Amino acid sequence: MDLKKRVEQCLGPENLVVAMAECQGDLSVEVPKSSILDVMHLLRDTPGLGFNFLSDVFGVDNLDFNKSKKKPKEKTEEGEGVEEITTKESLPPRFEVVYLLLCLERNERLQVKVRVAEDDMEVDSLYSIWKAADWPEREAFDMYGIRFKGHPNLKRLLMWDDFPAYPLRKDYPLEGQGEERHLIYDD
Amino acid sequence: MDDWLVAIIKVVGIWVWVLLIAVVMTWVERRGAGLIQDRPGPNRAGPWGLFQPLADGIKLFTKEEIIPTKAQKFLYIIGPALFSLPAFSAYAVVPFGDKIILGGKEIILQVSDVNIGFLYILAIGSMAVYGVILGGWGSTNKYSILGGLRSTAQMVSYEVALGLALLAVVFVYGTFSLRDMSLAQQGTFLGFLPNWGIFKQPLGFILFIVAAYAEANRVPFDLPEAESEIVSGYHTEYGSMRLGLYLFGEYVNLVTISGVIVALYFGSWHLPYIDLGAYLGPISWGIVSFCIFFLKVSFFLWLFVWVRWTLPRFRYDQVMGLGWRGLIPLALFNIFITALFIQLTV
Amino acid sequence: MNQNLTPQTGHGTGDYVTVNIGPSHPAMHGTLRVIALTDGESLIKAEPEIGYLHRGVEKLGENLSYHQFIPITDRLNYCSAIPNNVSYEMAVEKLMGLEVPEKAQLIRVIMMELARIADHQVCVGILGVDLGAFTPFFYLIIQREEIYEIFEWFNGARLTNTFGRIGGVDADLPDDFEERWNELKPNVRKANEETEKLLTHNRIWMDRTIGVSAFSAEDALNWGFTGPCLRACGVKRDLRKDEPYCMYDKFDFEVPVGKNGDVFDRYIVRMIEMEQSIKIIDQAYKLYKEMPADAPLMARVPKVIKPPAGEVYSALESPNGELGFFIKSDGSANPYRIRIRPPCYMIYQAFPELVKGELIADLVACLSSLNVIAGELDR
Numbered sequence: 001m002d003l004k005k006r007v008e009q010c011l012g013p014e015n016l017v018v019a020m021a022e023c024q025g026d027l028s029v030e031v032p033k034s035s036i037l038d039v040m041h042l043l044r045d046t047p048g049l050g051f052n053f054l055s056d057v058f059g060v061d062n063l064d065f066n067k068s069k070k071k072p073k074e075k076t077e078e079g080e081g082v083e084e085i086t087t088k089e090s091l092p093p094r095f096e097v098v099y100l101l102l103c104l105e106r107n108e109r110l111q112v113k114v115r116v117a118e119d120d121m122e123v124d125s126l127y128s129i130w131k132a133a134d135w136p137e138r139e140a141f142d143m144y145g146i147r148f149k150g151h152p153n154l155k156r157l158l159m160w161d162d163f164p165a166y167p168l169r170k171d172y173p174l175e176g177q178g179e180e181r182h183l184i185y186d187d
Numbered sequence: 188m189d190d191w192l193v194a195i196i197k198v199v200g201i202w203v204w205v206l207l208i209a210v211v212m213t214w215v216e217r218r219g220a221g222l223i224q225d226r227p228g229p230n231r232a233g234p235w236g237l238f239q240p241l242a243d244g245i246k247l248f249t250k251e252e253i254i255p256t257k258a259q260k261f262l263y264i265i266g267p268a269l270f271s272l273p274a275f276s277a278y279a280v281v282p283f284g285d286k287i288i289l290g291g292k293e294i295i296l297q298v299s300d301v302n303i304g305f306l307y308i309l310a311i312g313s314m315a316v317y318g319v320i321l322g323g324w325g326s327t328n329k330y331s332i333l334g335g336l337r338s339t340a341q342m343v344s345y346e347v348a349l350g351l352a353l354l355a356v357v358f359v360y361g362t363f364s365l366r367d368m369s370l371a372q373q374g375t376f377l378g379f380l381p382n383w384g385i386f387k388q389p390l391g392f393i394l395f396i397v398a399a400y401a402e403a404n405r406v407p408f409d410l411p412e413a414e415s416e417i418v419s420g421y422h423t424e425y426g427s428m429r430l431g432l433y434l435f436g437e438y439v440n441l442v443t444i445s446g447v448i449v450a451l452y453f454g455s456w457h458l459p460y461i462d463l464g465a466y467l468g469p470i471s472w473g474i475v476s477f478c479i480f481f482l483k484v485s486f487f488l489w490l491f492v493w494v495r496w497t498l499p500r501f502r503y504d505q506v507m508g509l510g511w512r513g514l515i516p517l518a519l520f521n522i523f524i525t526a527l528f529i530q531l532t533v
Numbered sequence: 534m535n536q537n538l539t540p541q542t543g544h545g546t547g548d549y550v551t552v553n554i555g556p557s558h559p560a561m562h563g564t565l566r567v568i569a570l571t572d573g574e575s576l577i578k579a580e581p582e583i584g585y586l587h588r589g590v591e592k593l594g595e596n597l598s599y600h601q602f603i604p605i606t607d608r609l610n611y612c613s614a615i616p617n618n619v620s621y622e623m624a625v626e627k628l629m630g631l632e633v634p635e636k637a638q639l640i641r642v643i644m645m646e647l648a649r650i651a652d653h654q655v656c657v658g659i660l661g662v663d664l665g666a667f668t669p670f671f672y673l674i675i676q677r678e679e680i681y682e683i684f685e686w687f688n689g690a691r692l693t694n695t696f697g698r699i700g701g702v703d704a705d706l707p708d709d710f711e712e713r714w715n716e717l718k719p720n721v722r723k724a725n726e727e728t729e730k731l732l733t734h735n736r737i738w739m740d741r742t743i744g745v746s747a748f749s750a751e752d753a754l755n756w757g758f759t760g761p762c763l764r765a766c767g768v769k770r771d772l773r774k775d776e777p778y779c780m781y782d783k784f785d786f787e788v789p790v791g792k793n794g795d796v797f798d799r800y801i802v803r804m805i806e807m808e809q810s811i812k813i814i815d816q817a818y819k820l821y822k823e824m825p826a827d828a829p830l831m832a833r834v835p836k837v838i839k840p841p842a843g844e845v846y847s848a849l850e851s852p853n854g855e856l857g858f859f860i861k862s863d864g865s866a867n868p869y870r871i872r873i874r875p876p877c878y879m880i881y882q883a884f885p886e887l888v889k890g891e892l893i894a895d896l897v898a899c900l901s902s903l904n905v906i907a908g909e910l911d912r
Contacts, residue, residue, distance in 0.1 A: 023628075023843035023844055023845055024627050024628060024630055024843065024845050025627075026627075026844070026845050026846055028844065052754070053754055053757070054757060055757065055848075055855065055857065055874060056857065056859070056872065056874040056879075058859070058872045060861060060870050060872075061870075064863070064869070098844075098859070098872075100846055100857070100859070100874070104754070104770065107775045107776050109846065111844070111846065130755055130757070131752075131755045131756045131757075131882075131883070132755065132756050132757025132879055132882075134882045135878060135879075135881075135882040136878075143591075156584075157583065157584060158583065158584035158587040158911060158912075159584060159587070160584070167589065167592060168591060168592055170595075172592075174592075174596060220667070223668055224667070224668050224671035224672070225671055225672060225675060226671060226675075329550060329552050329553075330552075333552070333574075333893075336573075337574075406665055407665065407737055409665065410894075413665065413894070414559050414560075415559055415560035415662065415663040415664075415665070415897050416560060416893055416894050416896075416897050417893070418558060418559060496667060496668050497666075497668060497731065498665070498666065498735070498737055499661065499664040499665045499666035499732070499735065499737045499738050499741060500664060500665025500666075500737070500741075500894075501737060501740075501741075502740070502741055502892055502894045502895070503574045503892060503893075503894060504574070504892065505737075505740055505741075
């Protein structure tokens, strides 16, 4: 049975699958943010899945992506709803956290995603399941400002401690001392 | 008056000579490393890079002397002096040849043949640790203090093994004078072996050489200056000629230790099976004995270089373990065997 | 006297000294920093502090075209740039659904394995230097230099190779590769042999490495270890075998595994892997020679790469472990998001666990045996 069906079988009954996508053989599952710990436990412990290795955790900022995705739609709708569509509410949450899982027995990989909205930037930390989440989660916090609940040592990792901005966000300027110019996140 | 003159000539002569060997040793060390490691080593200054030590000396002398603001000035300054002074004075009782007869006067080739020469070496040798610990402490740097502490612990521990190994030698020769010991090594032993200390004290020799490497802070016992762990240990904060004194003192120590090894265990100026003194005139024998002695010394100096570029470094607990659990019991055992043997044969 | 700097070596009394090691320190490769809390010589706690070489590679990637990012990947693991390049290229190829010609794959294999040898040589050599054995470093580094000669003559660069292109490789192996390789092979083997003679059965070396920073297999997997450090713990995992790419399934080679996951096992695993890499290169070159001379080296790739929107993750077995690239594309000429999964990043985060209760000297040994490269650690 292929991976997609198995994952569906495992997560589907408990309504834990928001969306599923496949790109060039890479399966990705989007799950609700609040139940990420349950999902990870299920994926790790269900026989037949056994994703027992956390390969990586990182954030993605969908600010521009959402825009560029919406644009062609605007055209098909003949100009009417330009403002409507680009308002915040209609867009999917700005950030996502991607977890790369690996099953060592069958060498299968799975991407698990959660969407993180700008007004609620807290995700449960996976540190209690995999210690490997330690630094990657710190880096996601460092670069995007996504906070991980339950992480034992959530400090900046690569930038220095009192760095005022989150540099991998899409609105962080490419030139100049961006963090000094106009970008001070105070959340 | 003549005696005074001879004494001064001997003191100055051997001082310059030891200094010269130490200078050449810095060159041998680096060229030797090059030879072992498949690379040229310093080869720009003069023929085969021979002037390299000179260039280094000029550099060290002309560099600005910096005293770190947080350092304790007095200790910081006195440290290198306390390290190199014992190194230079320890050679006083080590012979460097048999004797030479000039104008009917017999001159022994040794600065001073004191009858407690042996204890003098132990006493002066252990003085060097003050230079290290005070330098390390005075620098007020954590690496320096760690280096100083390591060095102190190591030197104090191996001093015991060193002393015990030497005690067995005293049993064998029944004297504390290094010249008398050297003289006793002429001829053969058991009919076919040269009458050298190493054949009478094989275990003692191994113990001595291991302890001596530790005393000299050489690889594999170079923890006080373990570069990869504590930067440069006790001389991290030193620069210019103060650093030079530390580095230089180390090579002078090597010369002294090699001299002691040769005098005690390797037949001093004697060649095996042949007594050249009987065939040569008094002056030429004096010169030849000097040459023989220093040929042997240079072998041990080379051994220091060879070992340095071959072995990895011990860890702190392993050094301590080797000293207290390995060398000291073995040295006591060696003393016991030696005493038993002497008791049964004499 | 300054109270902060007074040594306080109370055994178990709670009087500890904080020793700062790095970021500029002879034992720290690149710009790593460890803040160690010590009690005399033993470590109470050691916390790594990273980010001193952070250059914002991921941000750079978002603002460069797909081709332009290849030279940036050189700067990740600068001891072996070629696997970085290939890993990135493979990720883009996967995103575009490209099929790389076999000949190009073989050239990639040959070059990657050479890079693996060079990387392991540096790691083993530095491990020796950090434990006080200086000489093997020179034996190995001389041979690494010869490998770099081959890179230079193939790519024009020694360290930052910018090897290959998206969709294949840009140039064929030059004609005298066989000659050069046959000349190099015995020298590499000889240098390894000499190193083994100087180190492996050396009593001091064994005392310094066996049992030092040992790690169990479960812990290693939990912490996300990959590569030689994981194999030293006894887990037989090698992406070349488990998820074959670049025709690795056609080669016959062994995956060495250790037992205790200590410094000695990591060293031995690396030594054996070098020998296996030599075997792989021989086989790959044999296959390469069977290819027709005019076999294509590049897949059909448009001048401006605009992969379809999507997100892929592609990983390969770099000398340090699983080196993966996650690329999210929005269909434009620039990648939307590039995430690099560096192998030593995952390994180094377990550093406090690895050195718990060891001595300061072991900290240095452990660090060099992990082969932490600041370039890929900080990105």
